[in-house]
Amino acid sequence: MAAKPKLWYFHGRGRMESIRWLLAAAGVEFEEEFLETREQYEKLQKDGRLLFGQVPLVEIDGMELTQTRAILSYLAAKYNLHGKDPKETVRIDMYADGTLDLMLMVALAAFKPLEEKEESLALVVKKAKTRYFPVFEKILKDHGEDFLVGNKFSWADIQLLEAILMVEELDASVLCDFPLLKEFKTRISNIPTIKKFLQPGSQRKPPPDNHYVEVVRNVLQL
The missing domain is CATH 3.40.30.10 (Glutaredoxin)
Known part of the structure; x- marks a missing residue:
């Protein structure tokens, strides 16, 4: 083994x-x-x-x-979470890199003085609402599928759920204007391995x- x-x-x-x-x-x-x-x-x-x-x-x-x-x-x-061909792989990488950028902002905020930390985290919520989450809401709307790429569970889906949950820790209502992301969150959270995690x-x-x-x-x- x-x-x-x-x-x-x-x-x-x-x-x-x-x-x-x-x-x-x-x-x-x-x-x-x-x-x-x-x-x-x-x-x-x-x-x-x-x-x-x-x-x-x-x-x-x-x-x-x-x-x-x-x-x-x-x-x-x-x-096998990286797409079936180079075109799917590069889309997965783009989406995952976007969410990594957002989460890195959260991680770095922890090391700032209190006032700067609060400002940084408020900026994270603002960017999530105005820059990042609208993109993923549109992706889900445009293709009407359960997952972000190729209608198959991928690294991009994992990464997006992690980002959603991280931002919700800062603002529980952050998905109020994103109904498809709400459904996505529930759907991905119920995948057995993720539910266990x-x-x-x-x-x-x-x-x-x-x-x-x-x-x-x-x-x-x-």
Whole structure:
């Protein structure tokens, strides 16, 4: 039996959370090694395991992978979540990159002073309502299908659901003007592997708190 993928990151969302989502949606069990000290991080660097000196680090298929989008792209292809041809793949990548941009804004806001953090998160909600969610509402309306690309479950669907739930933590009413996205959220949330990941006790991580921010700052010396 092949070894389970092993994820090296902090005990929180950050750049690793979308990787956790994709693995969970594919029904793949994984192990995690949480970075809690500067010494752990320096050892990974000294051992030459961090190609550009950065985490996430994922051990899978005899490889040690870094760079979030490369990891996500590999996993999507490996688990048949990346489209049937190059045209579907590039659309999936476009949609996923858009939602990653939105979620990265949320992740970075946690490290800002309180006033700036509140302004940044308010901007996330505004951009979700005016730039990102209207795009996906139109996509669903134009093709009238259950999924974003090729009428088949893909990495783009996983990524969009993650983004929706993240923004709803900031504004529970954010989907009030997007009925098709509301239906999409319900539909994707009920896929068995995702439903399991959304249950308490899963490896899904909560929003970043002060402890998480402090650990990341100490380990990375920010």
